[in-house]
């Protein structure tokens with residue numbers, strides 16, 4: 482197997498786009514998962530302009546027909562998938578932002594994308610990932626999904642007062658799914674890990690994050706490219722988030 486093939490969901494902008502760019506620069510063929518044809522084609526064209534082997538795969542993670550069509554498209558074009566980065570995500574709240582103001586409709590939308598979308602995409606692509614010599618699945622979680630971190634009072638602002646809400650709960654659920662998949666595949670060559678990019682300046686937070694997309698995407702890329710001795714069932718950061726362990730471990 483000469484080159485790796487990676488699908489990144491929500492790769493038309495933000496951390497997903499940067500991950501596609503960093504993987505592409507390392508010689509990986511990148512499939513730009515994006516729900517908007519216009520945004521997806523534009524992102525793929527911009528990566529191609531850099532000399533990266535990139536193409537758009539239409540993919541709305543909340544639409545099972547779209548997910549199934551994407552898997553068929555990748556199967557007919559490439560026959561397998563080596564790397565899946567479950568990156569697409571949304572963050573929403575209601576009213577004053579307190580959890581007591583959260584509507585079920587909002588919570589459902591967040592879980593549909595951040596949790597059920599991951600199950601849908603992962604399970605649809607697993608037959609293709611099983612055909613890889615060394616499949617890698619990266620779950621893009623958050624320290625907001627780390628219950629241990631959310632209970633700390635000694636972290637930098639805005640974390641101490643931050644309520645995890647639907648977003649944090651969805652990422653905690655994603656962490657649980659990561660462990661579940663990792664246990665299922667522990668006797669295979671497939672590795673499944675959760676990562677947090679740290680608080681990164683993107684549209685999801687109105688560019689309030691204190692890290693750049695280049696910094697944030699680094700751990701997504703690192704976990705996408707781990708070798709046979711790399712971890713599975715782990716929750717990692719890039720080792721530079723100062724209130725987390727410098728060895729890269731994030732508490733669950």
Ligand SMILES: NC(=O)c1ccc[n+]([C@@H]2O[C@H](COP(=O)([O-])OP(=O)(O)OC[C@H]3O[C@@H](n4cnc5c(N)ncnc54)[C@H](OP(=O)(O)O)[C@@H]3O)[C@@H](O)[C@H]2O)c1
Nearest residue numbers: 491493495496541542543568569570623680681683684685
């Ligand atoms: N930025 C941070 O501080 C931070 C910290 C921890 C974790 N994360 C996680 O990192 C991931 C990427 O977020 P980001 O910061 O790069 O935010 P972003 O710039 O808002 O990008 C989110 C991406 O997800 C896509 N998306 C949303 N719903 C989708 C759907 N139903 N189907 C397909 N794609 C969908 C968006 O596509 P459209 O353009 O079509 O909306 C966009 O490409 C998320 O999972 C987020 O939770 C971010």
